[in-house]
Amino acid sequence: MDRSAVPPPVTRVLDAAQAWLPGLMARAEERLAAVVGDEGPLADDAQATLRAGGKRLRPMLVLVCAGPQAGEGALRAATAIELVHMATLVHDDVLDAAPLRRGLPTVVATAGRDQATSVGDLLLARAFSELAVPGAERQVQHLARASVGLALGELAQRRDAFDTGISAERYLERCRLKTARLFECACLIGRASAGAADDSVEQLERFGREIGLAFQLLDDVLDVAGPAERTGKARGTDLLDGTVTLPLIIARERDPELAAVDLRSLTPESAEEVCDRIAATGALDEVRADARARVEAAKRALAEAPGLDRSQRELLALVADGVVERYA
Amino acid sequence: MDRSAVPPPVTRVLDAAQAWLPGLMARAEERLAAVVGDEGPLADDAQATLRAGGKRLRPMLVLVCAGPQAGEGALRAATAIELVHMATLVHDDVLDAAPLRRGLPTVVATAGRDQATSVGDLLLARAFSELAVPGAERQVQHLARASVGLALGELAQRRDAFDTGISAERYLERCRLKTARLFECACLIGRASAGAADDSVEQLERFGREIGLAFQLLDDVLDVAGPAERTGKARGTDLLDGTVTLPLIIARERDPELAAVDLRSLTPESAEEVCDRIAATGALDEVRADARARVEAAKRALAEAPGLDRSQRELLALVADGVVERYA
Numbered sequence: 001m002d003r004s005a006v007p008p009p010v011t012r013v014l015d016a017a018q019a020w021l022p023g024l025m026a027r028a029e030e031r032l033a034a035v036v037g038d039e040g041p042l043a044d045d046a047q048a049t050l051r052a053g054g055k056r057l058r059p060m061l062v063l064v065c066a067g068p069q070a071g072e073g074a075l076r077a078a079t080a081i082e083l084v085h086m087a088t089l090v091h092d093d094v095l096d097a098a099p100l101r102r103g104l105p106t107v108v109a110t111a112g113r114d115q116a117t118s119v120g121d122l123l124l125a126r127a128f129s130e131l132a133v134p135g136a137e138r139q140v141q142h143l144a145r146a147s148v149g150l151a152l153g154e155l156a157q158r159r160d161a162f163d164t165g166i167s168a169e170r171y172l173e174r175c176r177l178k179t180a181r182l183f184e185c186a187c188l189i190g191r192a193s194a195g196a197a198d199d200s201v202e203q204l205e206r207f208g209r210e211i212g213l214a215f216q217l218l219d220d221v222l223d224v225a226g227p228a229e230r231t232g233k234a235r236g237t238d239l240l241d242g243t244v245t246l247p248l249i250i251a252r253e254r255d256p257e258l259a260a261v262d263l264r265s266l267t268p269e270s271a272e273e274v275c276d277r278i279a280a281t282g283a284l285d286e287v288r289a290d291a292r293a294r295v296e297a298a299k300r301a302l303a304e305a306p307g308l309d310r311s312q313r314e315l316l317a318l319v320a321d322g323v324v325e326r327y328a
Numbered sequence: 329m330d331r332s333a334v335p336p337p338v339t340r341v342l343d344a345a346q347a348w349l350p351g352l353m354a355r356a357e358e359r360l361a362a363v364v365g366d367e368g369p370l371a372d373d374a375q376a377t378l379r380a381g382g383k384r385l386r387p388m389l390v391l392v393c394a395g396p397q398a399g400e401g402a403l404r405a406a407t408a409i410e411l412v413h414m415a416t417l418v419h420d421d422v423l424d425a426a427p428l429r430r431g432l433p434t435v436v437a438t439a440g441r442d443q444a445t446s447v448g449d450l451l452l453a454r455a456f457s458e459l460a461v462p463g464a465e466r467q468v469q470h471l472a473r474a475s476v477g478l479a480l481g482e483l484a485q486r487r488d489a490f491d492t493g494i495s496a497e498r499y500l501e502r503c504r505l506k507t508a509r510l511f512e513c514a515c516l517i518g519r520a521s522a523g524a525a526d527d528s529v530e531q532l533e534r535f536g537r538e539i540g541l542a543f544q545l546l547d548d549v550l551d552v553a554g555p556a557e558r559t560g561k562a563r564g565t566d567l568l569d570g571t572v573t574l575p576l577i578i579a580r581e582r583d584p585e586l587a588a589v590d591l592r593s594l595t596p597e598s599a600e601e602v603c604d605r606i607a608a609t610g611a612l613d614e615v616r617a618d619a620r621a622r623v624e625a626a627k628r629a630l631a632e633a634p635g636l637d638r639s640q641r642e643l644l645a646l647v648a649d650g651v652v653e654r655y656a
Binding site: 087091094095112113114115117118119120121122124125126128129131132133134135136137138140141143144145147148150151152154155158159 | 415419422440441442445446447448449450452453454456457459460461462463464465466468469471473475476478479480482483486487
């Protein structure tokens with residue numbers, strides 16, 4: 001694994017993990033590259049997605065939850081969850097007609113909508129191939145449930161598009177489906193790989209959910225706060241797409257003019273102005289505080305989770321902190 | 329199952345099956361409706377796809393291969409394969425921007441590209457949920473492999489689009505991925521549900537491949553031959569989409585003017601003229617003969633397939649004949 005390519009909090013988790021986690025992460029990365037490279041004509045597109053994929057947070061959660069003894073099953077699960085994540089990114093970029101992801105051209109930009117749709121389908125199918133081994137039925141179940149959640153979350157987002165009146169509850173439910181389910185799934189399949197019974201993973205599932213929600217909340221803050229140089233996309237991209245997030249939901253209560261904004265009529269310039277108005281209400285600090293509270297809740301759940309050794313607990317706490325620090 | 333909605337050859341298979349197959353097919357249909365109906369906000373879109381899905385040939389193959397004793401595992405496999413097929417139809421319709429399928433509006437037509445992309449993703453994820461049970465790892469493996477093949481076939485078709493010079497071998501390889509793999513898979517997962525070892529299913533896999541190829545060949549003949557009232561779409565739709573199929577590949581050798589046609593410049597009217605020219609070369613009869621030969625090869629493979637009882641063999645032979653007769 002190219003350590004120079006990963007952001008600091010992830011590096012810190014790897015540094016803290018003595019030998020076992022970096023070694024497993026490198027093996028997961030090799031496995032991912034082999035799977036993607038396998039598909040002949042597809043390799044180019046999917047390799048680009050692989051490189052753009054980023055932090056490998058979800059495979060890391062799988063492997064930390066599986067623990068130092070993680071074997072083939074955990075590596076397959078780590079690979080599978082990243083393939084599902086990649087599939088989602090490729091299809092999301094098709095839906096958003098996004099030109100760039102992490103500064104690299106998207107599959108839809110280089111290969112077109114049709115090809116990108118099929119590349120996403122292929123990645124999703126390959127994810128389940130990884131789990132086609134004896135005894136992995138719980139992993140298949142968890143990953144399929146998370147994949148269903150991702151699709152339902154995407155549908156909810158499209159259905160709610162341009163509706164500035166949606167409630168915070170509805171927004172959070174969408175975040176749960178679109179983002180948190182896959183983090184929960186990472187914890188569940190990691191523990192399942194270690195032979196833990198599902199009913200012993202409840203607290204860890206809560207851990208995954210809360211850091212997943214914190215992750216999404218802070219991502220939505222970044223879309224309003226920028227700066228563009230750091231996020232790699234213009235401020236207000238969500239607003240232009242019609243995606244109403246918690247910063248606007250909170251801000252519209254404090255600034256009646258925001259409640260009256262018609263997202264369909266926004267231009268890139270006026271979207272930045274709306275971002276400034278949202279920031280002026282103090283809504284961003286409130287969302288950041290919500291995210292921090294969720295990270296604390298995640299850590300409390302972690303403290304109660306059975307069956308983890310000390311190094312796993314330390315690493316998971318670092319992952320939780322990393323979610324907040326990335327956006328500090 | 330509404331028997332009036334299924335075409336005659338399928339009805340004939342059901343009639344020949346005494347009690348066991350119609351009963352199992354009805355249970356698979358209920359299961360499919362329950363799965364699709366389960367997903368709350370999605371139910372409307374997916375129900376429309378379910379109704380438009382048609383013949384349920386693939387679940388029927390699963391259940392016939394599983395045999396009279398087919399239980400929960402075979403029903404799950406039958407449901408899963410139809411969900412994958414539905415996912416493919418929904419995404420194909422997105423790619424083709426198709427307004428109708430079997431005379432009903434497509435998901436993309438009623439709900440838009442974005443929603444249809446997510447509906448397809450959801451159906452694919454739900455397919456693998458069905459197989460998340462102990463001991464189903466071979467089914468997961470076969471279905472994932474077939475799903476990978478479907479995506480690769482779609483990619484091959486897009487890559488070859490508008491290329492009138494592609495070889496018959498390349499065309500057949502694409503048909504194998506896009507169509508035959510799922511028929512092979514139906515036979516494999518049906519037999520796996522009955523506890524048969526994979527190495528005893530080689531001949532039946534061949535059976536599935538040959539009838540799948542015959543199915544696709546005859547579908548491609550129909551696109552040229554029509555009539556539109558029977559196929560539900562205008563003649564030459566493939567040509568207008570840039571999809572080069574065996575009728576044109578054979579015909580271009582016989583009619584130099586056909587070799588020179590630029591598919592990108594076709595109009596619906598000129599596409600029908602190209603269809604007439606293709607028909608005039610006798611290419612359609614040659615493709616029909618190829619399909620019939622494949623059905624015969626499928627029956628020979630069937631005769632050598634071990635572990636099937638007499639009623640299964642009779643039913644599979646009827647399915648094979650049905651593929652040809654539908655297009656007679």
